[in-house]
Amino acid sequence: MTAYPHTPVLLQAILDALPERPERIIDGTLGAGGHSTALLAHCAEASLIGFDVDDDALQIARPRLSVYGDRAHVENLSYQEMTRIAATRGWDGVDFILLDLGVSSMQVDRAERGFSFAKDGPLDMRFDQNAPVLTAADYVNRFDADDLADIFFEYGEERFSRRIARAIVRNRPFYTTAALADVVAGAVPRNKQGRIHPATRVFQALRIVVNEELNRLTQTLPAMIDLLRAGGRLAIISFHSLEDRQVKQCFRHASTEVKSPPGMMLQERSAVVKLITRKPITATPAEIAANPRSRSAKLRIVEKL
Numbered sequence: 001m002t003a004y005p006h007t008p009v010l011l012q013a014i015l016d017a018l019p020e021r022p023e024r025i026i027d028g029t030l031g032a033g034g035h036s037t038a039l040l041a042h043c044a045e046a047s048l049i050g051f052d053v054d055d056d057a058l059q060i061a062r063p064r065l066s067v068y069g070d071r072a073h074v075e076n077l078s079y080q081e082m083t084r085i086a087a088t089r090g091w092d093g094v095d096f097i098l099l100d101l102g103v104s105s106m107q108v109d110r111a112e113r114g115f116s117f118a119k120d121g122p123l124d125m126r127f128d129q130n131a132p133v134l135t136a137a138d139y140v141n142r143f144d145a146d147d148l149a150d151i152f153f154e155y156g157e158e159r160f161s162r163r164i165a166r167a168i169v170r171n172r173p174f175y176t177t178a179a180l181a182d183v184v185a186g187a188v189p190r191n192k193q194g195r196i197h198p199a200t201r202v203f204q205a206l207r208i209v210v211n212e213e214l215n216r217l218t219q220t221l222p223a224m225i226d227l228l229r230a231g232g233r234l235a236i237i238s239f240h241s242l243e244d245r246q247v248k249q250c251f252r253h254a255s256t257e258v259k260s261p262p263g264m265m266l267q268e269r270s271a272v273v274k275l276i277t278r279k280p281i282t283a284t285p286a287e288i289a290a291n292p293r294s295r296s297a298k299l300r301i302v303e304k305l
């Protein structure tokens with residue numbers, strides 16, 4: 001059996017989340033194709049469109065999915081394009097959409113991608129290495145201390161954001177992940193350093209801004225719900241509270257009917273989905289032991305009415 005560099009998280013929960021006899025599936029974050037290959041193996045009648053912006057991921061996913069012939073179609077595009085691409089294939093509605101957000105093991109493990117402070121590499125952090133966007137190095141070397149502090153606070157929920165930002169500005173330029181991680185660690189008071197590496201939240205914040213992760217998610221959530229056929233399901237795995245909060249709020253909004261009480265002028269609306277998960281599904285202790293990356297995974301599912 002081939003060993004793949006990324007183990008899909010909450011895989012059984014994803015298979016359990018499928019509606020009956022799905023025909024059209026979209027995997028918005030293909031990665032190494034772990035979820036997609038399992039979905040295609042499980043659903044004999046289904047075709048799948050998979051999206052990823054990372055060439056490295058697609059080099060692994062494409063040959064893996066090729067065994068499914070024309071049941072699998074791969075796009076080197078952002079999941080933001082899913083409605084347009086589905087339409088080009090004559091799909092006006094979809095039975096199952098999966099997003100498995102965040103960074104893959106391949107991305108973290110390859111030092112040259114610049115996601116890891118444990119493996120020294122260039123400060124890049126772009127999911128799409130061809131995208132003409134600012135890299136993590138551009139942010140830390142060009143932004144002023146106030147803007148950096150705002151980024152670390154907003155996207156990393158880092159309470160020492162101002163101290164860290166000032167230390168970065170004093171010590172820059174930075175070219176590598178390890179050099180940045182050292183300065184961040186030095187800026188966080190020793191007695192306030194917890195179990196996780198003190199640079200974890202700063203690295204998360206930089207990755208989120210470099211890839212515009214939250215904007216992309218918020219913009220696309222309503223479109224994904226629209227794209228579902230009646231009875232179709234949207235399943236989203238997130239890995240940090242900022243993402244999970246957005247998913248939770250969108251799902252709550254879409255599942256809530258608003259009726260205006262007599263005498264009030266509330267904008268009425270019907271629910272368009274029902275919540276399949278009131279609380280997010282998380283990994284079992286056995287899965288966490290086998291795959292520590294699953295520790296912070298949260299899965300939320302809705303079904304189109």
Ligand SMILES: C[S@@+](CC[C@H](N)C(=O)[O-])C[C@H]1O[C@@H](n2cnc3c(N)ncnc32)[C@H](O)[C@@H]1O
Pocket residue numbers: 006007008009028029030031032033034035036051052053054057077078079080100101102103104127211216
């Ligand atoms: C956690 S991995 C997915 C792993 C996959 N489920 C598997 O089983 O192998 C997340 C993937 O999403 C990709 N990604 C991030 N933002 C994206 C976007 N806007 N559109 C498409 N893919 C994206 C990343 O490049 C990464 O490969």
